[in-house]
Amino acid sequence: MQFGIFTVGDVTPDPTTGRTPTEHERIQAMVTIARKAEEVGLDVFATGEHHNEPFVPSSPTTMLGWIAARTERLLLSTATTLITTNDPVKIAEDYAMLQHLSGGRVDLMMGRGNTGPVYPWFGKDIRAGIPLAVENYALLHRLWREKTVDWSGKFRTPLQSFTSTPRPLDDIPPFVWHGSIRSPEIAEQAAYYGDGFFANHIFWPASHTQRMVSLYRERFAHYGHGDPDQAVVGLGGQVFMRRNSQDAVNEFRPYFDNAPVYGNGPALEDFSRETPLTVGSPQQVIDRTLGFREYVGDYQRQLFLVDHAGLPLKTVLEQLDLLGEEVVPVLRKEFAALKPAHVPDAPTHASMLAAKLEKESVSA
Amino acid sequence: MKQRTLVVITAGLSKPSSTRLLADRLTAATAGAAEALGVRVESRTVELRDVAHEITDHLLTGFPPAKLKDVLDAVAAADGLIVVTPIFQASYSGLFKSFADLIERDVLNDKPVLLAATGGTARHSLALEHALRPLFAHLRAATTRTSVFAATEDWGSDEAPLRSRIDRAARELATEMDRREPAVVTDPFLLTTSFEDLLRG
Secondary structure, rough: OOOOOOOEEOOOOOOOOOOOOOOHHHHHHHHHHHHHHEEEOOOOOEEEEOOOOEOOOOOHHHHHHHHHHHOOOOEEEOOOOEEOOOHHHHHHHHHHHHHHHHHHOOEEEEEEOOOHHHHHHOOOOHHHHHHHHHHHHHHHHHHHHHEEEEEEOOOOOEEEEOOOOOOOHOOOOOOOEEEEEEEEEHHHHHHHHOEEEEOOOOOOHHHHHHHHHHHHHHHHHOOOEEEEEEEHEEEEEEEEEEEOOOHHHHHHOOOOOOHOOOOOOOOOOOHHHOOOOEEEEEHHHHHHHHHHHHHOOOEEEEEEEEOOOOOOHHHHHHHHHHHHHHHHHHHHHHHHHHOHHHHOOOOOOHHHHHHHHHHHHHOO | OEEEEEEEEEEEOOOOOOOHHHHHHHHHHHHHHHOOOOEEHHHHHHHEEHHHHHHHHHHHHOOHHHHHHHHHHHHHOOEEEEEEEEEOOEEHHHHHHHHHHOOOOOOOOOOOEEEEEEEEHHHHHHHHHHHHHHHHHHHOOEEEOOEEEHHHHHOOOOOOOHHHHHHHHHHHHHHHHHHOOOOOOOOOOOOOHHHHHHOOO
């Protein structure tokens, strides 16, 4: 199982000091956090993509390329890549390039983006979000798999005799997850292609995530990719830890109360009950996270949100120490012990290359 | 005996409120009218005051807390609704509208709904027609012809006029619930088009 962190890259004032980091400070903090993730033994760093304030990560492959050059093992991913407003041709090129530079340490999570004003800035319309995600991904899927592509569709200019360069590393496209909070069409899309499905999980109740994941698993089997429990599932999570759980609650509360998305809304205690948010001791995080498996089944990737809402860098790095030293080692062991042998790990470049070589040697 | 479910939404703020009182009178009258048609009505009354925090949380977070989800699910599954709001500033109350804003599209399609309101003076009675009825028309509900307004003076004078309005509206609601099949809740996770169709655009 893979463990990691995902970040939205928000620039939010620290409610305890009133100080807002500069964009430069936030960007530097994000890459420091990514390097720390590798240092403490996490597997994945995923960045959001946003084209509006107060967010900084508008150029994910620039950031991930920099991180790739300064890490050895860390898998670089997105949360999410906007499959609606980006040109699929540019996604194909950028992420293939990142594959080559990082030695295949790349996968992507597709998402639609739910910020209405962003769409027209890219010549698109949020009301066509699902059709955009479907058409654009269908093209992206072909660009990475077919050398020369003739294509025409509704949302971009046609392509004749187009080859996306560079070709994917070892001719193996990056693994793709499809992320969605509430659209069954996206679970269906992930199932159709046999791709991974990532449930955001952190903004909605568990019962909702359970339905989305079970729909995906069922349709994954329907499309002939394997049994439902062999589908590739990722989950979000949100944690804040201190050794003493009351200290965690007291320290996190002002950040929670003023956070983007849910700030000035439900009480911390209510939101913790209704969603996977866990504020407490490392042991509480371990117990809660192990419980996710009970409603989504054995899953392949767990990403935690740890660096938002104006939390200072120092605090975030302490969270990563706790994750790396106390939480993830236990979760790795416990999840591995529970997972049946026929449930696969999430595909990586190395595993897909090995499978490809084996297939070639069988057919040779 | 035929069975139908009735959910009663009341937006009164005080406890007890005249809004709740009107809701209870309408509920009892509807059960009686249904009984006369051979229909047993199982009713559930929800005070929006009890889920007021959850309504705000839902508006801010995008999902209903468990207690509110239970209410929204009950509304979706109901064969008929009675909705009662106090009239504030010449319209439904803000709490009532906030709740209405959280009802998902299509949930009230062709669902029989009895509109009712309370107010300090009968001069506000047409708020039912210029505020509540268009709202429920937008939600595609099947509102009864008769809506019921109870002003303060209705509670203190001869009870016959209010009672006759309540009974007439209750008979209309019971008739609409009786002549329809039980409500079918559509599963939001059910896909209505195949992925191949989506791919074809």
